[in-house]
Amino acid sequence: MREDVLYYIPLGGTAALAAATALIASIGFLRTRNFRFDSLARAATETLLAFLAAGIVSGCFVIHSASGRWWTWDARLTAALVCWLLFATCLMLRQAVEEPSRRAAFAAVWTVFACLDVPLVVATAAWWKPGKALPIEWTWGRFGLLAAIAVVGGLFTVVRARQEEARRELDSRRRKAFES
Amino acid sequence: MRFLRQAGVIAAKDLRAELRTKEAINSSLAFALVILLMFSFAFDPLADTTREISGGLLWIVFAFAGTLVLNRSFARELPNDCLDGLIAAPVSRAALFLGKACASFLLVLGVQLVSLPVFGVFYNVPWTRQFPELLLVLVLGTWGLTVVGTISSALTVNIRLRELMLPMLTYPILFPALLGAMQLTAGLVAGNPIGPDEYGWLKMMVGFDVIYTAVSLALVETILVG
Numbered sequence A: 001m002r003e004d005v006l007y008y009i010p011l012g013g014t015a016a017l018a019a020a021t022a023l024i025a026s027i028g029f030l031r032t033r034n035f036r037f038d039s040l041a042r043a044a045t046e047t048l049l050a051f052l053a054a055g056i057v058s059g060c061f062v063i064h065s066a067s068g069r070w071w072t073w074d075a076r077l078t079a080a081l082v083c084w085l086l087f088a089t090c091l092m093l094r095q096a097v098e099e100p101s102r103r104a105a106f107a108a109v110w111t112v113f114a115c116l117d118v119p120l121v122v123a124t125a126a127w128w129k130p131g132k133a134l135p136i137e138w139t140w141g142r143f144g145l146l147a148a149i150a151v152v153g154g155l156f157t158v159v160r161a162r163q164e165e166a167r168r169e170l171d172s173r174r175r176k177a178f179e180s
Numbered sequence B: 001m002r003f004l005r006q007a008g009v010i011a012a013k014d015l016r017a018e019l020r021t022k023e024a025i026n027s028s029l030a031f032a033l034v035i036l037l038m039f040s041f042a043f044d045p046l047a048d049t050t051r052e053i054s055g056g057l058l059w060i061v062f063a064f065a066g067t068l069v070l071n072r073s074f075a076r077e078l079p080n081d082c083l084d085g086l087i088a089a090p091v092s093r094a095a096l097f098l099g100k101a102c103a104s105f106l107l108v109l110g111v112q113l114v115s116l117p118v119f120g121v122f123y124n125v126p127w128t129r130q131f132p133e134l135l136l137v138l139v140l141g142t143w144g145l146t147v148v149g150t151i152s153s154a155l156t157v158n159i160r161l162r163e164l165m166l167p168m169l170t171y172p173i174l175f176p177a178l179l180g181a182m183q184l185t186a187g188l189v190a191g192n193p194i195g196p197d198e199y200g201w202l203k204m205m206v207g208f209d210v211i212y213t214a215v216s217l218a219l220v221e222t223i224l225v226g
Helices: A004-032 A035-067 A075-096 A101-130 A140-179 B003-021 B023-042 B048-052 B053-074 B079-090 B093-123 B131-156 B161-175 B175-189 B196-225
Strands: none
Touching: A004 A035, A004 A140, A035 A075, A035 A101, A035 A140, A035 B093, A035 B161, A075 A101, A075 B003, A075 B053, A101 B131, A101 B161, A101 B175, A140 B053, B003 B023, B003 B093, B023 B053, B023 B093, B048 B053, B053 B093, B053 B131, B053 B161, B079 B196, B093 B131, B093 B196, B131 B161, B131 B175, B131 B196, B161 B175, B175 B196
8 A cells, every 4th residue: 555645544533533622512502502612613614624634635636646636536535525515515515604693503503514424424425435445554654643643733723713713702802892 | 293384384375476478387397397308419329328317417407497497485485575574474484495495396206207208209218117216215305405495485585696696505405416327317217126225325415315305404594584
């Protein structure tokens, strides 16, 4: 197996962990209406998009070094691209809604919808293009790389969630000052 | 039973309003016919290769034309604050959603059933040979499109760029259902019945419809009320 896959797989794995975090945070928000969960969901979605985009680009390099083309409708790449679009719409929805509590609720609902779609997308992409994906051989080195990239993703998520919390706090104080 | 009656009342109200104004169904039908015509400019309509991709073409037409109907589903209630009245009415929001989804489903299915013969004539495709199975795929695919589209319509009804946001939200989610529908429709319009290899696609479409109907019914309260 090509060594380039070393980057392709852990980046996708980290994106999958970020998707799980976004799903848990969204369900947490829908249950508690605590905006900390919303900040975490937004940060996890951004992490997912960044790492999945890096994974797709890395996958394109794998394809290019193997066949000379930059893209092929391989099951894994197709599924990754559709998942990227799915979660990109969550961020677009956030930008389109102005009122903070509605924005958080709508984004949480849509994140749940997107996460439910991920297994279906992966399964249908595999049926559509069977046998085209490169096999994955898990070794300790690759687990180590996955862990290292996942830690970077986790740190990125925490930093972005804190920034989001700070921005929300600032907005709330500004509104209160304006009202008084 | 009461829930289904409430959903039926909402569906009947939506169908009545649409059949009186015909604002969504006329534009959707015209749009479907224009796209079918434009595809025949892009590809040789009578070539074998075009027939092989006809399932895909047909579902692209249905998805685009369906969005026009779905865009109106909740937007129809904006004038005179009718949406606030509906939300305040003693009807569960799940029944409201189900009624609107059923009305949109019938309208989109109507557009499809008018577009199919036109497609058959323009592309010389024997689409009637496996009609019962084709109808099953149409019903499953359209219900998936309608459920996701109606919940997107509820989400986008009060936001900026509503007309743009609805297709942007809907199409990526619909990837599994549309892919299944395209795969099955391509074989059926060519006259081939659904084989054992294709049952997986059919089951996936049923699963998609069940999952998204259940989740939409559970979460529509959050979307409409907050």
